[in-house]
């Protein structure tokens with residue numbers, strides 16, 4: 001047998017271990033949940049691989065997680081008969097390759113208070129195994145991969161290095177032994193361990209076994225040396241397979257926590273058993289709070305696929321659309337073949353049907369909440385609204401339903417809460433109003449103060465205030481709602497009454513020398529200069545041509561590192577403003593005034609000006625003139 005080899009932990013893992021050992025003080029018990037969850041994954045994998053290679057599983061063997069303690073040596077051992085790891089896999093999986101979540105986790109813990117939020121991050125970031133160093137000062141992993149004869153022993157005190165060597169192990173699977181710190185011996189107590197298992201791992205669909213009590217003699221006293229038998233301490237069954245009316249709220253909640261690591265109760269629980277041509281069970285949860293990684297569109301989705309109670313795969317992307325990536329749950333099919341692959345799922349008609357029914361259930365539930373429990377729905381919208389908006393673009397079949405779920409901030413309200421539905425907006429529209437008006441921009445403050453709103457405010461016309469990046473795509477995808485189209489207040493022409501048109505024509509004549517000259521000196525920056533009917537207080541504003549992308553979309557595209565087709569805006573001037581009235585095309589400083597006017601118009605809609613230093617110079621020059 002070869003000599004043990006010593007390896008250094010990868011830097012990020014070292015940092016993580018340092019945090020585990022020195023900074024995390026609360027809820028240390030979750031290390032057990034992490035190990036049980038890894039064991040359960042490993043057993044699922046063995047069962048799955050045995051579907052194509054029957055030699056990997058022997059019918060008599062009961063797949064289980066076993067927990068034993070040794071009080072004299074202060075050790076706790078968690079064993080499973082899962083898939084196991086080869087020598088190379090051990091090196092890779094524990095110690096060498098940091099998961100993508102590791103760095104983020106280290107940063108998140110460093111930035112947070114030392115309270116329980118620290119620890120609740122562990123599961124979410126997928127850095128589970130290393131949590132053992134919160135309670136142990138030495139850990140050994142003995143593992144043998146299914147289908148092989150050789151085993152591997154990994155050992156470490158968590159301080160920078162680990163050793164690895166070839167070893168003997170009579171059975172397939174993994175045993176992890178924790179040498180508990182002196183102050184952590186509570187994890188040798190059966191009642192404590194059972195309590196943790198009930199709290200966190202009750203619904204793992206595998207038996208978790210511990211030694212039962214000593215047998216009793218004829219007088220009912222425990223026989224000290226009597227042989228103790230292993231007993232299953234969790235319910236060990238698939239919760240979703242049980243009849244709905246036999247499942248308590250607490251059971252649903254603890255199952256949800258096992259799936260999501262979210263300590264809060266879910267907003268809604270949807271449990272359905274579908275029978276008939278296609279049989280399946282779905283248990284879906286809508287969380288109350290957004291997970292930290294919701295914005296990562298490549299991230300795992302929360303649906304686990306089972307076939308006849310056999311776990312097939314996690315993050316089954318074909319079961320939930322992207323915009324519902326926050327939904328967690330299980331779908332268990334009676335009909336799919338056990339060897340179903342991702343490729344097969346992609347084109348499978350039954351899967352499509354399961355997916356569309358699941359989406360319908362979730363959207364119906366949200367519609368119900370929006371109608372009957374507005375406060376609860378508002379809480380949901382505040383957490384997940386931005387993601388739901390993606391649905392309008394992504395899911396044409398359900399566009400109407402999703403549209404009715406949308407909520408926006410509006411000039412009708414005095415704060416930035418997104419709580420106005422399109423239906424409400426339409427019900428408040430003025431008699432002669434032909435469009436749903438909106439403005440997009442970087443922040444609530446920027447759009448609320450935008451000069452583009454001046455005339456709308458004066459006329460009492462409501463404008464939706466859109467500041468989420470996705471809104472730009474949303475407004476383009478929405479189309480007509482109750483025969484009303486959406487119109488940006490910062491694009492194209494605004495409709496005018498006959499009277500207004502005539503008044504503007506007259507002014508146009510009067511100011512033609514000014515507009516022509518402005519057009520000439522600003523030709524590098526603007527497409528056109530024209531009189532406005534949008535402004536009441538400001539001298540000028542920039543608008544985009546009807547079919548141009550607009551300043552906000554260009555800004556967002558640039559921020560995303562994409563090439564934004566840049567288009568020149570139209571400068572609109574307010575003939576009633578003193579500054580415009582004073583403009584004299586024959587004045588020597590006309591070009592300076594024109595530049596200041598243009599830059600101001602950009603600034604007031606929250607955009608950046610191209611040459612700020614020049615702007616300051618020009619303003620100062622004009623101030624002292």
Ligand SMILES: Nc1ncnc2c1ncn2[C@@H]1O[C@H](COP(=O)(O)OP(=O)(O)OP(=O)(O)O)[C@@H](O)[C@H]1O
Pocket residue numbers: 034037038039042080082083084085093094123124125126127128129130174
């Ligand atoms: N009991 C085990 N049997 C087989 N492989 C294991 C076992 N425990 C851990 N591993 C391997 O080590 C890897 C790292 O485990 P770790 O708990 O750090 O992260 P993870 O399980 O991938 O993420 P998460 O904690 O989010 O589930 C696992 O992905 C798995 O490949």
